[in-house]
Amino acid sequence: MKKYLVMLVALAMMLGFTACSDKDKGTDLDILGYSLDQFFTIADAAAITNPTDTENTDYRSLYAYEIVGSDGWSPRSSVNAGYDLLWSTFKTGYLVPSDNRRTWFDSETMPSAFRVKNAAQVRLYRQIGVSGTAEDFVPQELGALATHTVTNWNGEEEAAIKLSDLLQGYEGYSTVILSAADGYSKTFPADMIADGYYLLTSERTTFPSFNDNPDIGNSLKKFKLVATMQVNVDAPLKNNIGPHGNAPIDKADLVITFPEHFDSYQSTVLTDY
DSSP: OOOOOHHHHHHHHHHHHHHHHHHHHHHOOOOEEGGGGGOOOOOOOHHHHTTOSOOOOOGGGGGEEEEETTTTTOOOTTTOOOEEEEEHHHTEEEGGGGTTEEEEEEOOSOOOSSSSEEEEEEEEEEEEEEEESOOOOOEGGGGGGGOEEEEOOOOOOEEEHHHHHTTTTSOOOEEEEEEEEEEEEEEHHHHHHOOEEEEETTTTTTTTTTTTOTTTTTTHHHSSSEEEEEEOOOOOOOOTOOOHHHHHHHHSSSSEEEEEEEETTTTTEEOOO
């Protein structure tokens, strides 16, 4: 009987030691993530998009986001992804230092390629969303389009893209609605779109054959900070990167480097990721 009691005491001590050891090892430690929107602020976006803005406009939706690992790998290289993220998705993600500095997204349908290990940088590319009347906007990265040199509104030569190049694959439209980042919009006839350019530095339209027409107001001729273009015909959704693909990395508008330490950033306890 005494031997039996000794065995019970020893077993109890072992169980208690194991419980304490597990607790000491930190099995209940929280997983902390740092929301990706902290690394590219409204002020950062204004600085590269419209430095004279005084309205605190949020221009972050004008860009596509490529997450890059320390080894140079990005989801562009994956057969399950191949595209960059829009702001609406990018801003929902987190950088998780305890998981090999991996990026996390709470989405069951998002390709696992976007869980980038040892995330080091984010490359930003200016994009404009295009669509027909019966589809979602498809992002078109401007750096993937052919560039032209045209005279800007200051009489200087500037790199530009043709507005019609953004709408390749859409046929038979008679009007196009251009909308800006702040929601302002204007409707353009197809002949102006065929003639028009978008100036890549000054972020304005120009229409060489129409600029001297006094019957057309400057709000139409000099439409600035285009966010979307919508044609007035139905069109099938092509794919989530558009027919032109991704802009080359040397056309990135900004490269954000993640910090080594996160003392100055706000952490979030992550669950169910």
